[in-house]
Amino acid sequence: MSEPTSAQTFIVIGASSFIAKAFIEQACHQHAGQQQQNLTVAEPLQIITISRQASIKLPELMGIELTDCELTGNINHQHFNCDYQQASIEQCVTDIAAIAGNVTRIVMCNGILHSKNQHISTNEPGLMPEKRIEDIDAHSLEQLFYTNSIVPMLWLSALTPLLSQPRHKVSGEQKCVISILSARVGSISDNRLGGWYGYRASKAALNMLIKTTAVEYARRLKRVKLIAFHPGTTDTPLSKPFQANVPQGKLFTPAFVANQLHQIMDSIEPDGEASYLDWQGEPINW
Ligand SMILES: NC(=O)c1ccc[n+]([C@@H]2O[C@H](COP(=O)([O-])OP(=O)(O)OC[C@H]3O[C@@H](n4cnc5c(N)ncnc54)[C@H](OP(=O)(O)O)[C@@H]3O)[C@@H](O)[C@H]2O)c1
16 A cells, blocks of 8 residues: 555546546546646646446556556556445545545546346346336335435545545645536426436435535535536446437537536635536536
8 A cells, every 4th residue: 555645636436437537537638738838846646546346447548457556647546446335435535544645636426327237135127217106116216325325425424534634634725626426317496307216316315415515514624615516418338328319419428528527626616515517517406
C-alpha cells in the first residue's frame, strides 16, 4: 500500500461505469495537458477507484489495465475492490484515509436499471423496469434501492469522517465537490410519463438522501458541495436496451458527459445546498 500523499485526490466509486471511465480518462488528459502547457505548478494527481471489478481498463489510455500503478505525467492511481456491503465500504474508507491526499472530487456512478443477475437467495430472474403496476416485484425493488440509493448513502456516511479529519479537511479556498449520478426520472415533480417504478423511486430516494446530507454538511462541512447529477441518455450498458427511441443527437457519448461533469465540478462553489443538475449544468426541479 502506498504512503499518504500531498496530491490532489479524485475518488471515483463504481469505476467500471462507462461514464466513470471517461471521467477518469479526462482527468488524466487534463492533468497531463496542464503540465505540458506549464499552466499550473506540477502538483501530483492521485486517482482512487473503487469497483466490484478487480481492475479498471481505460480504453483511451491505450487500454492500460489499471491496478495500482504510477501513470505518466505525475498521476498516481490506486484501485480498491469492493462488494458494497457496509463493512466493506467502511474498510475501504479506512484504507483510503491512509493514502489519500487532499480530496477535491468524489464521483459516485453506481446505478442499475436492469440486470441479468439472478437474486442470490431466491434465484429469481434478473430485473427489467416495470411497465405497469402488476410488474412490481419485491426482489427487484430491493436490488434497485440497494444499488441506487443505499450504496451511495453508505459511501457518504463512511466518507464524512474522512472529509472531517484535519489531514483531509477542506477549508479556505479549497473545495471538495461530490457528484452522485442520479437521473431526471428521479424528479417527483417531473414525473409525467410514469412507469419504471423502482428506478424512479430509488433515484428519488437518492435525491432525498443527498438533500438531507447537504443540510448536515451546511453545518459540518461547509466547503463540500453535493450534486445529484443527471447525465442525459448516455451510450452505456445501462441505457443499451432503451436506446431505440432516443431522438437523434440526444444519445450522448460517455466522453461528452464526462467533459460536462468536469466543467460543472470545476466551476461550482459550495453554497450550503445540494444541487440537482443536468449535463448542461441546468437545475432540475426535485
Ligand atoms: N446511461 C444513461 O443513459 C444514464 C441516464 C441517467 C442516469 N444514469 C446514471 O448514471 C450512472 C452511471 O451509469 P452508466 O450509464 O455509466 O452505466 P454502466 O456503465 O452500466 O455502469 C454501472 C454502474 O453501476 C455499478 N453497479 C452495477 N451493478 C451494481 C451492483 N449490483 N451493486 C453496486 N453497484 C453496481 C457499477 O459499479 P462497479 O464499478 O462496481 O461495477 C457501475 O458504477 C448510474 O447511476 C445511472 O443510473 C445513466
